[in-house]
Amino acid sequence: MxxxxxxxxxxxxxxxxxxxxxxxxxxxxxxxxxxxxxxxxxxxxxxxxxxxxxxxxxxxxxxxxxxxxxxxxxxxxxxxxxxxxxxxxxxxxxxxxxxxxxxxxxxxxxxxELADTRDLAWLASQQDACLADRQWVARVSYQLAHATRMMHDQGFAHNDLKWRNVLVTRGGEMFLIDCPTGAFWPQPFLGYRVIKDLACLDKIAKYQLSRTQRLRFYLIYQRQTRLRTADKRIIRRILRFFEGRE
Missing domain, CATH: 3.30.200.20 (Phosphorylase Kinase; domain 1)
Incomplete structure (x- = not known):
């Protein structure tokens, strides 16, 4: 065009x-x-x-x-x-x-411009107090998990779903930005991209959030209340995705 x-x-x-x-x-x-x-x-x-x-x-x-x-x-x-x-x-x-x-x-x-927002990576670099606020983290995690699942349910993967591309407010509102490499993928290729998106989010989360907070995010994403056997395999893939590349 x-x-x-x-x-x-x-x-x-x-x-x-x-x-x-x-x-x-x-x-x-x-x-x-x-x-x-x-x-x-x-x-x-x-x-x-x-x-x-x-x-x-x-x-x-x-x-x-x-x-x-x-x-x-x-x-x-x-x-x-x-x-x-x-x-x-x-x-x-x-x-x-x-x-x-x-x-x-x-x-x-x-x-x-999305007024009064900062990206999550900046908050992490500044050791911002928001990340120590359990209620604030829970609210942002809930929105981000649902947004991520919505994308994946459409057969779409962000492909660069890092903390720097997630804007937040002090009130706990969340927005996604910068997605030039996102695309629709058929199976089985979508599965790999889904793992990559989740691994990108966890790349900083593992240093900033507790295991309980990260697990809660995953369960919200999966629309479940507890882990299944299959989930444990998925989580291992997420945790190993960037091994040797950090």
């Missing part, structure tokens, strides 16, 4: 002018946040609101420049999937891409 889509809620006023098409989006000046070989992220303040503008100049690995979904398209489609499934995530404001003679040229994704 080639084109630009703007969420109807943002088509009027200053946001409508600033985000009207790819040319205006690429001309925006804002606070530089981060970059990688394919994209860069800027934070902009428009009309009293704050937005994250992710601009892509690369499509992804190998033949994605010509074939398959460019990375930016995968990212906006996955966020829209989360919205459709009822998974809390950043609001998609605008998205689109351009092709030149069939090859990916550029693309962009705009999301509105």
């Amino acid at each position: 080639t084109g630009w889509t703007l969420n109807p809620e943002y088509t009027t006023g200053e946001s409508g002018k600033a985000f009207s098409n790819l040319d205006t989006v690429f001309a925006l000046q804002g606070e530089f946040i981060t970059s990688d070989p394919l994209s860069e992220v800027h934070r902009v303040h428009i009309g009293g609101r704050t937005y994250y503008v992710k601009r892509y100049t690369g499509a992804g690995k190998h033949l994605r420049r010509y074939l398959g979904r460019p990375r930016v398209q995968a990212e906006w489609e996955n966020l829209l999937h989360f919205q459709a499934w009822g998974i809390p995530a950043a609001t998609v404001v605008g998205f689109g891409l351009e092709r030149d003679n069939g090859a990916f040229s550029r693309g962009a994704l705009i999301t509105e």
Whole structure:
């Protein structure tokens, strides 16, 4: 596809002018946040609101420049999937891409800032008191377990479900962000991806949470009250997933 889509809620006023098409989006000046070989992220303040503008100049690995979904398209489609499934995530404001003679040229994704949030990895690095609050941990774990199970029930795996991609508030609300490599998988391939998602979440959790808290997360994810024999095999696979790679 080639084109630009703007969420109807943002088509009027200053946001409508600033985000009207790819040319205006690429001309925006804002606070530089981060970059990688394919994209860069800027934070902009428009009309009293704050937005994250992710601009892509690369499509992804190998033949994605010509074939398959460019990375930016995968990212906006996955966020829209989360919205459709009822998974809390950043609001998609605008998205689109351009092709030149069939090859990916550029693309962009705009999301509105989730105010007063921090990612779980940052909280862990700061030894934040929230992680020592059992009720707060229980509330976030419940939401995250349900969100993860919802994805997997659709045959979808996040593929980078790390603490840095989970935003939370002091009140215990949870949101998912940054999912450009998530995809739908048929069995038996989905099973491996499910284990990877759960192992990614546990990578920091094993250092920050108690065994009881981690087990409670797993049981909520499985919609069970106690472990079965099969669960013990699954848990062993989760615990061993990153062995030798940390």
